[in-house]
Amino acid sequence: MNHFCQYAKKCNSCQLCNLSYEDQLRHKEHICRKYPGKLCTVKKITPSPRITGYRNKAQFVYKREGKRLVSGLYKSATHSVMAADHCAICTDTANAITAALAKLFYSFKVMPYDPYTERGWLKSVVIREAAATGEVMAVINGADKSFPAKRTFTTALQKACPMLTTAVITVNRDRTKLFTGKQSEVLFGSGTITDILCGEKFIISPTSFYQINHDQTEQLYQKALELAELSGNEIVLDAYSGIGTIGIIASRKAKFIHAVELNPAAIADAKRNAQLNGIDNIRFTAADSRDYAKRLTEKDARVDVAFIDPPRAGCTSSFLNSLAKLSPDRIIYISCNPETQARDLRVLGRLGYRAEVCYPFDMFPHANHTESVVLLTKKD
Ligand code: SAH
Numbered sequence: 001m002n003h004f005c006q007y008a009k010k011c012n013s014c015q016l017c018n019l020s021y022e023d024q025l026r027h028k029e030h031i032c033r034k035y036p037g038k039l040c041t042v043k044k045i046t047p048s049p050r051i052t053g054y055r056n057k058a059q060f061v062y063k064r065e066g067k068r069l070v071s072g073l074y075k076s077a078t079h080s081v082m083a084a085d086h087c088a089i090c091t092d093t094a095n096a097i098t099a100a101l102a103k104l105f106y107s108f109k110v111m112p113y114d115p116y117t118e119r120g121w122l123k124s125v126v127i128r129e130a131a132a133t134g135e136v137m138a139v140i141n142g143a144d145k146s147f148p149a150k151r152t153f154t155t156a157l158q159k160a161c162p163m164l165t166t167a168v169i170t171v172n173r174d175r176t177k178l179f180t181g182k183q184s185e186v187l188f189g190s191g192t193i194t195d196i197l198c199g200e201k202f203i204i205s206p207t208s209f210y211q212i213n214h215d216q217t218e219q220l221y222q223k224a225l226e227l228a229e230l231s232g233n234e235i236v237l238d239a240y241s242g243i244g245t246i247g248i249i250a251s252r253k254a255k256f257i258h259a260v261e262l263n264p265a266a267i268a269d270a271k272r273n274a275q276l277n278g279i280d281n282i283r284f285t286a287a288d289s290r291d292y293a294k295r296l297t298e299k300d301a302r303v304d305v306a307f308i309d310p311p312r313a314g315c316t317s318s319f320l321n322s323l324a325k326l327s328p329d330r331i332i333y334i335s336c337n338p339e340t341q342a343r344d345l346r347v348l349g350r351l352g353y354r355a356e357v358c359y360p361f362d363m364f365p366h367a368n369h370t371e372s373v374v375l376l377t378k379k380d
Helices: 021-034 092-107 150-160 214-228 245-251 264-276 289-298 317-326 338-350
Strands: 057-065 068-075 080-083 122-129 136-142 166-171 183-188 193-197 200-204 235-239 256-261 282-286 305-308 330-335 353-361 371-378
Touching: 021 338, 021 353, 057 080, 057 092, 068 092, 092 122, 092 136, 092 150, 150 166, 150 183, 193 214, 200 245, 200 264, 214 245, 214 305, 214 330, 214 353, 214 371, 235 245, 235 289, 235 317, 245 256, 245 264, 245 282, 245 305, 256 264, 256 289, 264 282, 289 317, 305 317, 317 338, 330 338, 338 353, 338 371
Parallel strands: 136 166, 235 256, 235 305, 256 282, 305 330
Antiparallel strands: 057 068, 057 122, 068 080, 122 136, 166 183, 193 200, 330 371, 353 371
């Protein structure tokens, strides 16, 4: 057992949890020096404001133990479920909800789904919380539509978990997919939660991407905005925009924002978010960033500053080519994978951009992920 988690040796969700927090920070800073650091200066890592209870999204799985149903964590390397009554990086609210749900599922005879025998129904529960407003959503993921006694279950759920502001059921028939369901049905509430980030409101749907560490995300976005040096006259590109967080926050300081994101559900949220905040100088497009950036070059569109925030795989070279053709003065590259970030920085280097500085942020204490923001400027 380590200093903060009793399951540290058994659970492999947090790969670095046997290191002290200082050593984890040193390790992540080292990763940044090893990759983007070969091309630019790496600043000191910004530690996470909280190192336990920081996740606003918690994923739980369930298993039968004798005559009980228990909540647990999914061991990704072994495909087995480890019973755990407390996850240290999840909030107390999420831990309390999953414990209450385990009892409720058992009393309603809702049994965990087994991908081998294809028996049972319950795949997982995802608890999403809006740190700033206190809204909480439970997303109950099942194997098919046949959930029994929905009405009585909903009443019992509201009684057992009064902190929930909404609950939805999602269904995923794919044997191997445990956490995300496409079809969803609202049990009660609005089916979304609303959070506040850097002063703007954001509606979050059950499956939309949203940064999991609220307070650290605010620090990261503030740094990204500071590096962008917006004066109010810039045309900005927000590529890989998700539900529109960066673009909406930047829109107050820019003339116009082009935002692009692949997931149509996230774009629907993004449009609602712009409306919710009374912002009309932003346009969201559901498309592949690569195709969208190419279209902008064909239209000879002006882009002064670009924020790019791709998934772990990084950008495609074709996207980077179009981006360089658009010729923004500054590119702010936010990444959750310093290795692919460094690869893309090299490509941008050949296309006329200099990586100036890298700021690492610890978004995921105890887990093996490193987040970094790099500023690139056009070479003369
Ligand atoms: N900037 C957002 C989201 C970053 S996560 C935030 O900070 O909240 C990366 C996003 O890229 C995801 O929403 C994912 O759906 C999207 N994405 C993945 N591949 C893409 C592609 N080829 N083109 C556009 N968006 C893509």
